[in-house]
Amino acid sequence: MKLKKLMAISLVGAMAASMVGCAGSSDGKTGAGNGTGTENSGEAVASNGEKLVVWTLASDLKQFAERYTEQTGTEVETVVIEPGDYPTKVQTALMGGETEPDIIVGEPQMLEDFYDNGFFADLDELGAKDYEGQIVDYVWKVGQDADGVQRAISYQITPAGIYYRRDIATEVFGTDDPEEIGKYFADYGTILDTANTLKDAGYRIFASDSEINYFSGDSAWVVDGALNVSQARLDYMDLVISLYQDDLTAYANQWSTPWYQAMSGEVPILTAEIQNYEDDSVNVWDAEAFEEATADLEKTTVFAFGLPSWGVLTMRDNVGETSGKWGVCQGPAYGFGGGTYIGISSLSERKELAWDFIKFCTLNEETADWWIETSEGDTVSLISALDKHKDDENAVYGGEKLYSFWLEQAEGIDYSKVTKYDKVIGDAWGQAIGAIKTGQATKEEALNTFYDTIESTYPDITVTR
Amino acid sequence: MGFTIKKGILYILLIILAATCLLPFTLMIVNATRSGAEISSSFTFIPGTHLKENWDILFGYFNLFRGMFNSVLVAVPATLLGAYFSALTAYGLAMYKFKGNKVIFGAILTFMMIPGQLSLIGFYQLCTKLHLVNSYIPLIVPAIAAPGTVFFLRQYILSSLSPSLVEAARIDGSPEIYTFHKIALPIISPAMATMGIMGFIGNWNNYLLPMIILNKNEKFTLPVMMATLRASIDAARNQGATYLAVAISVIPILLVFCFFSRYIISSISAGAVKE
Numbered sequence: 248m249k250l251k252k253l254m255a256i257s258l259v260g261a262m263a264a265s266m267v268g269c270a271g272s273s274d275g276k277t278g279a280g281n282g283t284g285t286e287n288s289g290e291a292v293a294s295n296g297e298k299l300v301v302w303t304l305a306s307d308l309k310q311f312a313e314r315y316t317e318q319t320g321t322e323v324e325t326v327v328i329e330p331g332d333y334p335t336k337v338q339t340a341l342m343g344g345e346t347e348p349d350i351i352v353g354e355p356q357m358l359e360d361f362y363d364n365g366f367f368a369d370l371d372e373l374g375a376k377d378y379e380g381q382i383v384d385y386v387w388k389v390g391q392d393a394d395g396v397q398r399a400i401s402y403q404i405t406p407a408g409i410y411y412r413r414d415i416a417t418e419v420f421g422t423d424d425p426e427e428i429g430k431y432f433a434d435y436g437t438i439l440d441t442a443n444t445l446k447d448a449g450y451r452i453f454a455s456d457s458e459i460n461y462f463s464g465d466s467a468w469v470v471d472g473a474l475n476v477s478q479a480r481l482d483y484m485d486l487v488i489s490l491y492q493d494d495l496t497a498y499a500n501q502w503s504t505p506w507y508q509a510m511s512g513e514v515p516i517l518t519a520e521i522q523n524y525e526d527d528s529v530n531v532w533d534a535e536a537f538e539e540a541t542a543d544l545e546k547t548t549v550f551a552f553g554l555p556s557w558g559v560l561t562m563r564d565n566v567g568e569t570s571g572k573w574g575v576c577q578g579p580a581y582g583f584g585g586g587t588y589i590g591i592s593s594l595s596e597r598k599e600l601a602w603d604f605i606k607f608c609t610l611n612e613e614t615a616d617w618w619i620e621t622s623e624g625d626t627v628s629l630i631s632a633l634d635k636h637k638d639d640e641n642a643v644y645g646g647e648k649l650y651s652f653w654l655e656q657a658e659g660i661d662y663s664k665v666t667k668y669d670k671v672i673g674d675a676w677g678q679a680i681g682a683i684k685t686g687q688a689t690k691e692e693a694l695n696t697f698y699d700t701i702e703s704t705y706p707d708i709t710v711t712r
Numbered sequence: 713m714g715f716t717i718k719k720g721i722l723y724i725l726l727i728i729l730a731a732t733c734l735l736p737f738t739l740m741i742v743n744a745t746r747s748g749a750e751i752s753s754s755f756t757f758i759p760g761t762h763l764k765e766n767w768d769i770l771f772g773y774f775n776l777f778r779g780m781f782n783s784v785l786v787a788v789p790a791t792l793l794g795a796y797f798s799a800l801t802a803y804g805l806a807m808y809k810f811k812g813n814k815v816i817f818g819a820i821l822t823f824m825m826i827p828g829q830l831s832l833i834g835f836y837q838l839c840t841k842l843h844l845v846n847s848y849i850p851l852i853v854p855a856i857a858a859p860g861t862v863f864f865l866r867q868y869i870l871s872s873l874s875p876s877l878v879e880a881a882r883i884d885g886s887p888e889i890y891t892f893h894k895i896a897l898p899i900i901s902p903a904m905a906t907m908g909i910m911g912f913i914g915n916w917n918n919y920l921l922p923m924i925i926l927n928k929n930e931k932f933t934l935p936v937m938m939a940t941l942r943a944s945i946d947a948a949r950n951q952g953a954t955y956l957a958v959a960i961s962v963i964p965i966l967l968v969f970c971f972f973s974r975y976i977i978s979s980i981s982a983g984a985v986k987e
Binding site (some may be wrong): 300302303304305306324325326327328329330331332335336338339340342343344345347348564565 | 749773832833836837839840845920923924927928929936939940942943
């Protein structure tokens with residue numbers, strides 16, 4: 248009896264609640280977004296009668312949007328979506344004919360699919376060609392589809408560099424000059440020598456063996472439809488295997504607790520078994536237990552980290568007392584990682600306004616200045632802004648002039664070596680290296696597995712073993 | 713004496729079990745009071761001092777209570793409608809003999825096996841055509857069709873609701889729908905409560921569909937809102953805030969569980985029919 252009444256009451260309540268909810272959504276403030284854009288003159292529209300909708304995966308753009316509203320009076324609605332689900336969201340919406348988002352963004356590995364599906368509008372039609380040369384070249388190229396049509400532009404550059412300890416460099420190599428230290432990282436063979444020198448001096452070159460990953464792309468994976476495993480790739484493989492098997496790193500995993508700790512000072516040298524989780528007596532995610540379990544292990548200080556330019560911020564937050572003792576130098580090859588590319592949805596009905604917003608975010612020197620200051624060290628893609636800040640010194644890195652350094656690195660990136668297969672092939676290559684270094688497979692077996700994987704994933708690519 | 717020892721051992725085991733279950737929760741609550749850097753570098757059960765800071769970060773990104781309200785608006789009607797209509801369907805399938813009964817039941821079983829993600833783009837297109845994008849209707853109404861719940865309730869009705877009870881009601885002149893409400897519902901309420909709890913948790917945590925259907929910040933449900941914390945550049949520094957958000961968001965689930973679990977135990981049909 249009671250239950251029935253309860254059910255009845257709550258059902259009525261539920262119905263009423265959902266009605267209210269639905270009523271609220273079908274008219275009123277969201278009407279403009281709901282409809283097909285022609286009715287976008289509803290009450291949601293701002294002072295000058297226009298409104299932009301931005302779907303982004305990086306909350307940076309929210310700050311850009313707020314500034315844009317401040318300066319132009321155009322209302323910008325920023326919807327932040329979790330990065331992992333962003334492609335799903337955009338794909339479903341645009342394939343479903345959604346006209347709401349004006350601005351959509353993408354990370355380099357998503358862009359190729361977005362281009363192929365025609366999600367991005369043609370920026371050349373809106374006049375992007377006029378701005379060629381104002382943005383760092385590789386970023387401009389990443390924003391182009393296979394036919395060379397400009398589809399997206401990024402406000403950031405993300406070239407990779409080697410972050411090293413100046414004090415250790417002075418002690419071991421007698422200099423802390425980035426130019427000179429860069430020579431110790433000039434190629435994979437030299438890195439191995441450097442690693443041995445550092446080990447003899449009681450240090451470790453890297454915390455993990457993944458640090459040179461960003462510098463492994465000196466040749467294209469696919470050339471003229473054929474898989475291209477260059478000598479450099481094999482050298483890279485040998486280097487990673489040596490680093491691992493000859494005890495040259497601290498055996499930390501990238502992004503794990505000891506890896507972060509290595510930024511601020513001494514860390515225990517783990518063993519290969521701990522890194523692989525074969526020996527689980529040490530919990531690498533728990534600092535206290537970690538300290539206890541590794542009390543008997545030999546300690547060392549890590550010399551260098553390999554990260555893209557956004558690593559400047561990661562390092563800054565984690566270096567602790569070693570702040571000021573770091574430097575950044577060139578790695579064995581040019582490489583980059585990440586970056587948010589802004590484009591216009593091909594279904595947008597406010598393309599002109601959206602293009603204005605993109606220009607504001609990427610091509611406006613004042614915005615770039617503001618962003619450098621607001622983000623406290625992010626590296627912008629606008630060449631004139633980088634030029635202007637080329638003498639800015641970063642105290643965490645011993646007063647190094649990082650903006651000119653990153654510009655130099657970014658100019659070295661040859662985007663023709665980047666293919667849409669890179670992610671999958673790179674992962675398979677990483678797996679092959681992992682299998683060899685831990686002794687799960689011989690080099691020959693691992694390479695064969697690698698070739699098999701590529702053949703089955705991309706039947707169109709010719710694989711010569 | 714032997715009895716006390718046995719009991720003692722049982723209690724110790726149960727306490728260990730309870731501690732194991734509560735540990736992750738404690739950790740979550742403790743982490744909600746610590747800063748991101750502390751969380752990524754160590755692990756402890758001693759609460760930190762960053763609760764206020766995390767709270768400020770969290771509410772700097774969005775209004776969590778708005779998300780909670782939105783989630784309630786979706787999850788409560790969806791759960792109630794789902795439970796009620798599933799019970800109605802299950803009752804019909806279990807109690808009436810008609811042509812096609814088996815076929816319908818077979819169809820329901822088949823639909824249980826089709827993952828909803830398959831029809832995502834089509835569903836979105838349908839919603840655009842019906843102008844239902846950005847509304848909660850596509851999240852609530854389809855919940856009425858819950859094949860899993862129907863299947864479960866049908867089996868429960870077959871095993872616990874004796875047809876003689878329904879026949880007795882019929883003889884007394886009760887209309888069919890009245891019989892369902894008066895006789896069947898109270899008897900199957902434990903099963904409905906079970907499915908209700910599961911349905912509520914499912915709806916509360918539902919992420920994919922709201923993420924796809926809702927395009928407005930102020931309409932986001934809790935899981936969609938919380939996921940956006942990971943979009944910030946300093947995701948690692950926001951870990952404390954993320955833990956805080958999760959800690960707050962499980963409260964309604966705990967409440968629902970406490971409230972409905974009473975009904976699971978109170979099965980009342982025992983001895984209703986004399987064999």
